[in-house]
Amino acid sequence: MLEEKRKDLDAEKQKKILLRLVNELSQSSPDLYYRPTSDIAAYLEKYIRGDAKLTVDERTLMNRLSRRDLEVLLSLH
Template sequence: MLQEKRKDLDAEKLKKLLQRLVSELSGLYPDLYYQPTSEVAALILRYVAGEAKLNADEHALLKPLSQRDVEVLLSLH
């Protein structure tokens, strides 16, 4: 049961982190809203690998995700 709560907490943190990253990228790319989800996911991963200001926990949340994983998570919002 404790592991289940941990997974739920991580999922919530990941959701908020992705929302924050999309918001940051929207400021840099005003037409981001009109891009396909696959483009947005690729941009997020490039941003994370480069200039995004993330702490160790945030990096740990994103590290195991593939572009397809990010696409799916974005499409759920």
């Protein structure tokens, strides 16, 4: 039960971080909103693995996500 709650908490943190990163990327790429979800996920994946200003914990959480995971999270928003 504790493990399940931890996973839920991690998922919520990932969603918040993802939204923050999308907002950051939208500042430099205003047309991001109009791109296909798969393109945005690929862009985010590269950003997360590279230049994103993330804490060590945030980077660890986000590195767990595959491109497909990012697509799903984006489509839920």
